[in-house]
Amino acid sequence: MAQGRGSAMAVTVTILLCMIQLHFEIASAAIYTVGGRGGWIFNVAGWPKGKSFKAGDVLVFNYNPAxxxxxxxxxxxxxxxxxPRGAKFFTSGKDRIKLKRGQNFFICTFAGHCQSGMKIAVTAA
Incomplete structure (x- = not known):
């Protein structure tokens, strides 16, 4: 019977440690406002330069949804x-997007906006 209680304790400790690890991974994610105070605007393509992004970091896109x-x-x-067909469109004006490991690409699809520099490429380690 004592062996059964020990097994339950080990499972409880393992679950607790996993929850703590998950908490620290979530807490360590950085939040970046794309374009800084200016937000998601034209000529923002250079905004990622000099920043170090990690998978799980969050990009906040602030803009006028109209x-x-x-x-x-x-x-x-x-x-x-x-x-592409089936792409996910964000339209709230206050979008929060979690970065995946590797390259992440974002554009504005309003006519001429992407061509005018309203796009960013972010690489997350």
């Missing part, structure tokens, strides 16, 4: 300023 949007795209979509 004038802009945010769409996550592939590298090809970024280069051609086109969103």
């Amino acid at each position: 004038a802009h949007n945010v769409v996550g795209v592939s590298k090809a979509g970024y280069n051609s300023c086109t969103a």
Whole structure:
């Protein structure tokens, strides 16, 4: 019987340690406001330069939803300023997007906006 209680204790401790680890991973994620105080605007493509991003960091896109949007795209979509069929469109004006490991590409699909520099490429370690 004592052996059963020990097993339960070990499981409880393991679960507790996993929860603590998850808490620290979430707490360590950085939050970046794209474009700084100016927000998600034209000519923001250079904004990521000099910043170190990690997977799990959050990008906040602030903009006027009547004038802009945010769409996550592939590298090809970024280069051609086109969103593929089925792409996720963000339209709240206060979008929060978690970065995945590797390259992350975002554009505005309003006519001419991406071509005018309303796009960013972010690499997360």
